[in-house]
Amino acid sequence: MIQIQELHKRFSKNKVLIGVDLEIQNGGIYAILGPNGSGKTTLIKAILGMVLPNKGKIHLNQKDIKNQWKYRENIEYLPQIANFPGNLKVSELIKMIIDLRSKPSSSDELIQRFGLEPFLDKKLNTLSGGTKQKVNLVLTFMFDSPLIILDEPTTGLDPIALLTLKELIAQEKKKGKTFLITSHIMQFVEEVADEIVYLLEGQIYFKGTIEELQNLTHKTNFEHAIAALTAQNV
Amino acid sequence: MFKILKYSFYDLIRSRWSYVYFLFYLLLGFVLLFLNNDLSKAVITLMNIIIILVPLIGTIFGVMYFYNSREFTELLLAQPIKRTSIFLGQYFGVACSLSLSLILGLGIPFALYGLFESNAIFDFSLLLVTGTFLTLIFTAMAFNIAISNENKIMGFGYSVLLWLFMAVIYDGLFLMSLILFEEYPLDNFSLLATMFNPIDLSRTLILLKLDISALLGYTGAVFKKFFGTQLGLFISISMLCLWTLAPIFRLAWKAKRKDF
Ligand SMILES: Nc1ncnc2c1ncn2[C@@H]1O[C@H](COP(=O)(O)OP(=O)(O)OP(=O)(O)O)[C@@H](O)[C@H]1O
Numbered sequence: 001m002i003q004i005q006e007l008h009k010r011f012s013k014n015k016v017l018i019g020v021d022l023e024i025q026n027g028g029i030y031a032i033l034g035p036n037g038s039g040k041t042t043l044i045k046a047i048l049g050m051v052l053p054n055k056g057k058i059h060l061n062q063k064d065i066k067n068q069w070k071y072r073e074n075i076e077y078l079p080q081i082a083n084f085p086g087n088l089k090v091s092e093l094i095k096m097i098i099d100l101r102s103k104p105s106s107s108d109e110l111i112q113r114f115g116l117e118p119f120l121d122k123k124l125n126t127l128s129g130g131t132k133q134k135v136n137l138v139l140t141f142m143f144d145s146p147l148i149i150l151d152e153p154t155t156g157l158d159p160i161a162l163l164t165l166k167e168l169i170a171q172e173k174k175k176g177k178t179f180l181i182t183s184h185i186m187q188f189v190e191e192v193a194d195e196i197v198y199l200l201e202g203q204i205y206f207k208g209t210i211e212e213l214q215n216l217t218h219k220t221n222f223e224h225a226i227a228a229l230t231a232q233n234v
Numbered sequence: 235m236f237k238i239l240k241y242s243f244y245d246l247i248r249s250r251w252s253y254v255y256f257l258f259y260l261l262l263g264f265v266l267l268f269l270n271n272d273l274s275k276a277v278i279t280l281m282n283i284i285i286i287l288v289p290l291i292g293t294i295f296g297v298m299y300f301y302n303s304r305e306f307t308e309l310l311l312a313q314p315i316k317r318t319s320i321f322l323g324q325y326f327g328v329a330c331s332l333s334l335s336l337i338l339g340l341g342i343p344f345a346l347y348g349l350f351e352s353n354a355i356f357d358f359s360l361l362l363v364t365g366t367f368l369t370l371i372f373t374a375m376a377f378n379i380a381i382s383n384e385n386k387i388m389g390f391g392y393s394v395l396l397w398l399f400m401a402v403i404y405d406g407l408f409l410m411s412l413i414l415f416e417e418y419p420l421d422n423f424s425l426l427a428t429m430f431n432p433i434d435l436s437r438t439l440i441l442l443k444l445d446i447s448a449l450l451g452y453t454g455a456v457f458k459k460f461f462g463t464q465l466g467l468f469i470s471i472s473m474l475c476l477w478t479l480a481p482i483f484r485l486a487w488k489a490k491r492k493d494f
């Protein structure tokens with residue numbers, strides 16, 4: 001369970017999170033939505049300890065994460081932009097991460113599922129954007145952790161890879177894992193998400209199921225409901 | 235931390251620049267020895283080169299590696315690894331590979347030349363020790379500058395300035411003040427001024443060990459009295475350690491407080 005209390009984060013003068021309160025129960029898929037620059041990535045990075053809050057607390061399974069690092073053993077993270085050391089080969093990168101984590105991994109199976117075998121000996125800076133994202137996905141899904149955080153997982157994926165991704169998410173969800181996913185593809189969100197967390201102007205503007213959102217905004221179309229949510233504010 | 239160190243170290247060892255750096259010293263060692271045919275003279279010439287070049291290379295490699303490994307760093311930050319381990323691991327990876335190039339590059343020709351039978355071995359060892367210190371110090375300072383500056387160009391600029399200041403400008407200022415305040419007793423001032431620049435400190439240490447303090451003129455006698463003693467040597471080495479540890483601690487401190 002993730003508990004976030006009164007989280008504040010600003011980058012010099014830019015106040016990004018202004019008192020975020022959020023509770024995420026174990027199990028299920030939570031979609032974190034919001035316009036560009038609303039602080040989704042910042043919120044995720046705060047949970048990972050990559051961004052350090054100015055104020056507020058984050059607890060993971062009742063434990064304060066401040067200045068901790070061990071808890072990341074139980075989190076998998078897919079960064080929004082797949083930045084990898086360009087001079088490494090795909091296989092070297094995967095091996096390195098496995099070595100660093102010293103945990104059993106299912107990398108071979110995932111490599112096969114995403115059809116990455118032909119690229120294993122290629123350097124990362126020679127890969128196409130979508131192929132990089134597949135490598136990114138392999139790295140994220142190859143360990144068995146209870147919390148999986150995906151920042152824009154669909155970016156650059158072709159339809160087949162997208163299907164594979166959805167299968168993977170469904171398969172891992174069945175094991176009782178918790179997902180935090182950000183995405184701007186509403187169709188994808190509608191398909192996978194159990195609950196929506198809507199971030200606007202530095203705060204949680206809405207939290208609930210898609211149905212609740214539709215009732216609130218009197219819009220049956222999800223995309224329109226989200227748009228209405230944003231418009232209500234201004 | 236050692237896993238990170240290992241990866242950074244291998245990453246650098248495989249890179250072309252490490253070889254160039256290693257080969258440069260190898261060549262330098264051979265040329266100096268076989269042209270000079272005199273170990274002591276070769277050590278002095280080497281000192282003059284090392285004292286300027288090692289800080290420069292440490293600085294440039296330090297910033298370059300820090301900025302180039304940004305992706306690697308980001309990847310590591312999401313892993314269950316302590317932040318200080320990530321940055322210190324990378325730092326020691328760079329510093330170790332540079333030191334190794336220096337020690338092997340110069341050590342091989344000198345060993346082949348018959349260093350172990352000569353009594354120049356202590357002078358030579360001191361040269362390598364100070365060279366290693368300078369590598370540790372300037373790489374650490376470069377990492378400090380890089381972690382505090384998102385902008386690469388600024389980071390590079392500041393580190394080159396730092397090197398220029400320590401290697402050239404500081405000495406100029408020092409000499410000028412000696413001339414300006416000629417009438418005053420400047421012994422303690424000179425000693426202190428030397429302590430506050432690791433390059434000067436290294437140079438003084440080696441020169442006095444080589445027993446050519448006469449070259450230093452008036453202040454030479456004072457220096458000899460200080461650095462020549464056990465206590466002096468102890469204090470100078472401690473000063474070099476301090477110079478190494480201070481930027482390493484600041485790096486660890488800064489690493490804990492940065493957003494990525
Ligand atoms: N390291 C940083 N330094 C300075 N400002 C930052 C940093 N990271 C994020 N920001 C700022 O914080 C704000 C929120 O950024 P964030 O990346 O969290 O948005 P987002 O909701 O993920 O947007 P997107 O939908 O485009 O991914 C933006 O204004 C961004 O410029």
Ligand SMILES: [Mg+2]
Nearest residue numbers: 040041080151
């Ligand atoms: Mg984002």
